[in-house]
Amino acid sequence: MDKNGTQLYISMWHIKKKLDLYVLYGENCNAMACKLTGSTKPSCVFNHTVDGSCQVRCLHTETMCESSAYDENCPGRDPQVKNKYIVNITEKEKNCRNCDNPVKQPETTITTDVQIQVEEGEKLDPVQAVKVINQVADLVASMNDSSASLSVGDGVTGILVREPQPEDVDEVSFAYLSPNESINIIESRDDLGLFPRSVTVSKEAFEKAVRLNVSVPYAALFRFTNLASVMKF
DSSP: OOOSSSSEOOOOOHHHHTTTEEEEEEEOTTTTTOOOOOGGGGOOOSSSSSSEEEEEEEEHHHHHHOOOOOTTTOTTOOTTTTEEEEEETSSSSSOOOOOOOOOOOSEEEEEEEEOOOOOOOOOOOOHHHHHHHHHHHHHHHOSSEEEEEEEEEETTEEEEEOOOGGOOOEEEEEEESSSTTEEEEEEEEEGGGOOOOEEEEEEHHHHHHHHHHSSSEEEEEESSBOOOOOOOO
C-alpha cells in the first residue's frame, strides 16, 4: 500500500497465483466486522461496501490486471512503483495501472573468470567458446540477483536469468536490436515484434529442468560475434 492507504501495489507473482485479495480500509476494520470469516465471507466483488465505517474491496489478481497494457508514463525510477501493478481501492470501478515494463534490463553485470584469447585479425576458437558455456552453472550458483548480463571478452557477451522458485517458472525471451546493442529480457510475446532478433525458452524447458532435480532452473544466452566456423574434412 502507499502511505495514504489508497493504492495497492501488486506484482506479477500475485497475478500468476490467481489470488482473491480482500482489502479493508476505514475505521475499526477487521475481518469479523467486515464479515470475512467462516461461511459468511462474501464473493469477490470489487465494488463491495459494508455498512459502517469499514469498507471492503476484493480483487481477483488475474482478471484485474492480466490484460492491462504497460503505462509508459509510470515513474520508472520510483522503486515502490517499478515493476508493479497499482490498484486504487477507493475507486468504485475495477482499475489497474500497469507499471511492469515487459522489456527489462538485467539486474546486474557479471564478469567471468574465463580468459578469452583472440589474436588480432583472428576469430574466436570454438573450444574457447565451450569453456565459456561450461562455466554457466557456477555463475548461477554464485548469483544473488535473478538476472545478469555476462561480460566475457571482446566479441563475447551474454545474459543469464534464473528462477529461484521452481514452482514459478515461466517462459522467458531474450531480444536485441543489433549485435552492438545490449540484450533485453522480454516478458511478453506481444513485445517481441519490436526486435529483429529474439530467442524464447519455453516454460516446458524449465519444467523439464525441475523434473531433472536442477536446484535453480536457469536460461542463458551467449552472443559470439567473432566465432570461427568449424571446418569439416
